[in-house]
Amino acid sequence: MSTPARPDVAPPEPWAFPAPAEHRLSNGMRALVYRLPGQHVASTRIALPSLLSGEPRSREGVASIVSRTMDEGTRSHTGEELAELFERNGIGLGAGVTEQGLVVEVEATTARLGRALELTTECLGEPVFDGTEVRRHVRQRLSEIDHERAGAASRAALEWARTFYTDDSRGSRPTAGARDTVEPIESADCASYHRSWVRPEGGTVVVAGDVDDAAVVDELERTIGAWDAEPASTATDLADARDVRDPQSQRIVFVDRPGSVQTEMYVGTLGPNRRAEGGWAAYPALSFVLGGSPGARVDALLREEKGYTYGMRTVFRPRRHDGVFVAAGSVRGDVTAESLELLVGVLESAAEGFTQEETRSAIDYIGMTAPARYATADAVADEAVRLRLDGLGTGFVTDYLQQVRDLTPERLQEAWAAVVGSWTTVLVGDAEQHADAVRALGLGEVTVIA
Amino acid sequence: MPLDYPIHQRTLDNGLRVVVSPDHSVPTVTVNLWVNVGSRHEREGKTGFAHLFEHLMFQGSRNVAEGEHFSRLMAQGARLNATTWFDRTNYFETVPTGAYELALWMEADRHGYLLDAVNQGNLDNQRDVVKEEKRQRYDNRPYGHALEEVYAAVFPAGHPYHHSTIGSMADLDAASLEDVHDFFRRYYGPNNTVLTLVGDVTAQDGLAAAERYFGHLPASAESSRGPVEPLEPLAAPVRVELTEDVPSNRLYLAFRLPVAGSPEFDAAELAMDLLGGLATSRLYRRIVRREQIATSVSRTAMGLVDGTSLGLLVADVSDDVDPDAVEEAVCEELVRLGEEGPTDVEMETLLNDTERWWLSALASHDERADTISQYTLLHDDPQYVNTYLDKVGAMTPERIRDVAARWLTPQCRAVVAYRKEAGA
Structure with missing residues (x-):
């Protein structure tokens, strides 16, 4: 038998993000229900616009501790009892805080969704913030801080934010708090934050799975919809502060790790948010073309040609106000300076433009991977929540995918031209061995820190 | 709940085992191949080779140019990769329905005719990439080296699981083009491979496409060896002490477990969950929540087919707490599980x-396909996706207790203990 001929590819049918059924619950919360046949586990997300500006400066991290201790005891159950109630019903619960707000994640089989919503509502509405549990979670966060500092990639990200933003900007400091502000957090701090900022107002609940819309709304009304926080004593809106780039941030910070066999590189600058002029579509395409695959420009050189890295990635990260662009990854220690020069060279030379073929591959990749990227209940719910906290609906995905199809090399070049340059760079590696060579590149002032 | 993912299977004349599981909810198809070769097949002096080889599979083949596997498929909307593990190597992509035949054609080209494209240049380059990995x-x-220490402590020298998948860099340095050719001829071929298609394809079309693109490949792989003899639990504790620049004192407690695919392994996996896999697990409750001598605890049950599996408990010790106190508490809970099996609430949990986690895992085409390939290649059981929850439902507390009493005792633990450097 002979080798068959390379088959042709039939183009995919147009695709749209699943449309939710939208409701307004009696307590004012918005409910979005995505019916996804075959998804036996329902993913629920509760998103509250609890911005970090609600944290006292001396207790930064309290929002995260609140998110981690709401299920550690309520007026009705102890933390251990709650853990058992969740787990014996097979319900997975998690919660965390981002720059955009507080998100509670609940995973349960569709049959147990009602029970999951009951327990989650109890945690949101009547947590007691038992002192022992708060102290335990504070200690766990302190340990987590040590681990974040010890990992090269996480240390680079922390140091980059600290360098990039002014000291007054909340974004310059870790979302979940630093040692000096987490250490003093007590039960009263959690209760106070919760009372003021963990409230139904402005909140959204998303349910995705093989569920019946009407039945879910009934369950939501019975549970989350009946969550009715006491009136806030201080009825002020949270300041929506804008993080500001430090005018001195165009430089290189080298975190010294004596003996490191690799250097972690983290190179970034300001980027757009999702409401960018000219549309968001160009930015995922640029991420793909620059650093989204082994064949993308960065890895084609640093990985496939040079063999200096296991792989580097570029990403545009939208934020509430200004987003960021970051290229990051680790390279062999002894080629630190050469790799940085090559990386910056790839990024800057891209200002000269992109080929038709690159543009086409980005359009096709982004457009055609969407059905698989959003095929599961958790992926749909996660995207819905991310966008909701940014003031957008999931129609945004369908719309920007439409825009992606119209991208041209000229549009990519124009979008990249507005981003490229004025890099803030963090390197984590053996500074004694490599800092001088990095200085010699002339890419900017180099500061070595421990 | 009873599961009924459709399973259609056929073995081609060249030995390729094909499974098709139609699901038209999303207009994509996952193409997933498992090859029965992993680091367990590597001989002394040749470690790391299965993994290096996986990298070479992306460097072109007879009719596919270097780098084209990634670029062409991604431009058709594919998300793709490959991984290497002790027991096997897998290759997979999820593509829009209209591109699944192209994916099959490209997979068949590299699984049949890789050697036409391998050269010293791409071997050297990918060796460098693997070193950076x-x-x-x-x-x-x-x-970073904890698991390598664990494997070496739990499995004797010369055992298939004694060395890690990443292997030794000296061995990789010694790898020649001739080794690459030998390896391919020995292990790669339809008769040593499973192909699973999950998604927007009918059984008839999927099986016909498998025949069309793979049917012409010869049954070229050598016949595979049988599993090595099972090991007994360790006869006495083994200990590795490391002092390094780490953020917390940490304990890895490792155990030999029964071979994957056996009812005893299923019981052992649940025993590990009960010890360290839940917020209500016995260790979390005791050492993290109540006594607060650890800041975290986790567990892994690695099901392995060469006679013996591996169980692992990992605990980060709280600052100012003696790691020995944590180890002692863990040992007490091990003994207690072997004496007092799970309670009714624990069984329900x-x-x-x-x-929940099983249904979540099967929710996506790609993970469902990977699971089907796994159980077809290693256990000849493509229906496992549908029957696993029934097996768990039939589990008894006595079986979990008994497996713990035999395999998860303090006496048969291997400990890799990390201590922070003084002053760190």
Whole structure:
């Protein structure tokens, strides 16, 4: 038998993000229900616009501790009892805080969704913030801080934010708090934050799975919809502060790790948010073309040609106000300076433009991977929540995918031209061995820190 | 809940086992191949080779140019990759329905005719990339060598699981083009491979496409060896003490477990969950929540087919707490599980927690396909996706207790203990 001929590819049918059924619950919360046949586990997300500006400066991290201790005891159950109630019903619960707000994640089989919503509502509405549990979670966060500092990639990200933003900007400091502000957090701090900022107002609940819309709304009304926080004593809106780039941030910070066999590189600058002029579509395409695959420009050189890295990635990260662009990854220690020069060279030379073929591959990749990227209940719910906290609906995905199809090399070049340059760079590696060579590149002032 | 994912299977004349599981909810198809070769097949002096080889599979083949596998498929909307593990190597992509035949054609080309494209240049380059992978994932991170230490402590020298998949860099340096050719001829071929298609394809079309694109390949792989003899639990504790620049004192407690695919392994996996896999697990409750002598505890049950599996408990010790106190508490809970099996509430928790994670895992085409390939290649059981929850439902507390009493005792533990450097 002979080798068959390379088959042709039939183009995919147009695709749209699943449309939710939208409701307004009696307590004012918005409910979005995505019916996804075959998804036996329902993913629920509760998103509250609890911005970090609600944290006292001396207790930064309290929002995260609140998110981690709401299920550690309520007026009705102890933390251990709650853990058992969740787990014996097979319900997975998690919660965390981002720059955009507080998100509670609940995973349960569709049959147990009602029970999951009951327990989650109890945690949101009547947590007691038992002192022992708060102290335990504070200690766990302190340990987590040590681990974040010890990992090269996480240390680079922390140091980059600290360098990039002014000291007054909340974004310059870790979302979940630093040692000096987490250490003093007590039960009263959690209760106070919760009372003021963990409230139904402005909140959204998303349910995705093989569920019946009407039945879910009934369950939501019975549970989350009946969550009715006491009136806030201080009825002020949270300041929506804008993080500001430090005018001195165009430089290189080298975190010294004596003996490191690799250097972690983290190179970034300001980027757009999702409401960018000219549309968001160009930015995922640029991420793909620059650093989204082994064949993308960065890895084609640093990985496939040079063999200096296991792989580097570029990403545009939208934020509430200004987003960021970051290229990051680790390279062999002894080629630190050469790799940085090559990386910056790839990024800057891209200002000269992109080929038709690159543009086409980005359009096709982004457009055609969407059905698989959003095929599961958790992926749909996660995207819905991310966008909701940014003031957008999931129609945004369908719309920007439409825009992606119209991208041209000229549009990519124009979008990249507005981003490229004025890099803030963090390197984590053996500074004694490599800092001088990095200085010699002339890419900017180099500061070595421990 | 009873599961009924459709399973259609056929073995081609050349030995390729094909499974098709139609699901038209999303207009994509996952193409997933498992090859029965992993680091367990590597001989002394040739470690790391299965993984290096996986990298070479992306460097072109007879009719596919270097780098084209990634670029062409991604431009058709594919998300793709490959991984290497002790027991096997897998290759997979999820593509829009209209591109699945192209994916099959490209997979068949490299699984049949890789050697036409392998040369010293791409061998040298990918060897460098793999070295950076090792530096990134093992050498340049805290606790990065822990698992290598665990494997070497639990499995005797010469055992298939004694060395890690990443292998030795000296061995990789010694690898020649001739080794690459030998390896391919020995292990790669339809008669040593499973192909699974999950998604927007009918059984008839999927099986016909498998025949069309793979049917012409010769049954070229050598016949595979049988599994090595099972090991007994360790006869006495083994200990490795490491003092390094790490953020916390950390304990890895490792155990031999029964071979994957056996009812005893299923019981052992649940025993590990009960010890360290839940917020209500016995260790979390005791050492993290109540006594607060640890800041975290986790567990892994690695099901392995060469006679013996591996169980692992990992605990980060709280600052100012003696790690020995944590180890002692863990040992007490091991003994207690072997004496007092799970309670009714614990059994209910295990069943319902397993149901949720299993259904979550099968929710996506790609993970469902990977699971089907796994159980077809290693256990000849493509229906496993549908029957696993029934097995868990039939589990008894006595079986979990008994497996713990035999395999999870303090006496048969291997400990890899990390201590922070003084002053760190």
